[in-house]
Amino acid sequence: xxxxTQLGSHVSVSEGALVLLRCNYSSSVPPYxxxxxxxxxxxxQLLLKYTSAATLVKGINGFEAExxxxxxxxxxxKPSAHMSDAAEYFCAVTHSGGxxxxxxxxxxxxxxxx
Amino acid sequence: xxxxAQSPRYKIIEKRQSVAFWCNPISGHATLYxxxxxxxxxxxxxxxFQNNGVVDDSQLPKDRFSAERLKGVDxxxxxxxxxxxxxAVYLCASSRILGTRANYxxxxxxxxxxxxx
Numbered sequence: 001x002x003x004x005t006q007l008g009s010h011v012s013v014s015e016g017a018l019v020l021l022r023c024n025y026s027s028s029v030p031p032y033x034x035x036x037x038x039x040x041x042x043x044x045q046l047l048l049k050y051t052s053a054a055t056l057v058k059g060i061n062g063f064e065a066e067x068x069x070x071x072x073x074x075x076x077x078k079p080s081a082h083m084s085d086a087a088e089y090f091c092a093v094t095h096s097g098g099x100x101x102x103x104x105x106x107x108x109x110x111x112x113x114x
Numbered sequence: 115x116x117x118x119a120q121s122p123r124y125k126i127i128e129k130r131q132s133v134a135f136w137c138n139p140i141s142g143h144a145t146l147y148x149x150x151x152x153x154x155x156x157x158x159x160x161x162x163f164q165n166n167g168v169v170d171d172s173q174l175p176k177d178r179f180s181a182e183r184l185k186g187v188d189x190x191x192x193x194x195x196x197x198x199x200x201x202a203v204y205l206c207a208s209s210r211i212l213g214t215r216a217n218y219x220x221x222x223x224x225x226x227x228x229x230x231x
Contacts, residue, residue: 009154036222041224041227042224042225043118043120043205043207043222043223043224043225044157044205044207044220044222045222046220046221090156090157092156101159101162101170102159102220103159104156104157104158105156106154106155106156107154107155107156
């Protein structure tokens with residue numbers, strides 16, 4: 001069984017401030033982890049992925065995430081928030097065994113305040 | 115490369131009516147997924163195809179939902195009859211994944227927003 005928990009369904013940050021979106025995973029086997037972003041009325045776009053290589057993963061738009069096995073976490077960060085970062089962010093987990101089945105978290109809506 | 119195409123973008127139907135959604139994945143992507151995203155929730159997998167075969171449909175309400183992927187390319191998802199709780203965004207995604215190679219992210223379409231009244 002696998003799951004992800006996203007802490008905080010809504011996060012507000014000021015423009016230029018640090019963005020931190022939290023994700024904890026549960027998986028009985030080594031996980032692959034993803035962060036997706038969804039802008040209003042659009043599908044999900046892959047931001048970054050962890051697939052057992054480097055634990056610090058850099059993605060698009062200046063985002064990065066660090067896989068911490070000891071904390072079962074995969075938090076998403078960005079040093080300086082931009083207005084265009086306002087969107088909903090989803091953490092997701094899968095694994096390498098068998099056919100891929102990806103399980104998504106409930107999402108975190110990021111608001112950027114000017 | 116062209117993205118995942120979905121149609122229609124929006125659909126409003128009355129309960130007990132039928133509705134169908136269409137998805138054309140990225141060329142060459144063997145795996146196709148249909149997700150249901152209810153407002154305020156994360157996407158939930160309804161069905162997963164590998165080429166034209168069903169890999170996982172454990173969360174598909176089979177009494178009212180059906181899906182097919184003829185010829186292993188495009189796919190249709192049908193609801194008959196619709197209920198109020200089916201109001202959601204239906205997302206189609208595809209990936210290059212074959213077998214156990216699970217290190218590629220999906221490419222999602224823009225989704226179909228269904229409102230059942």
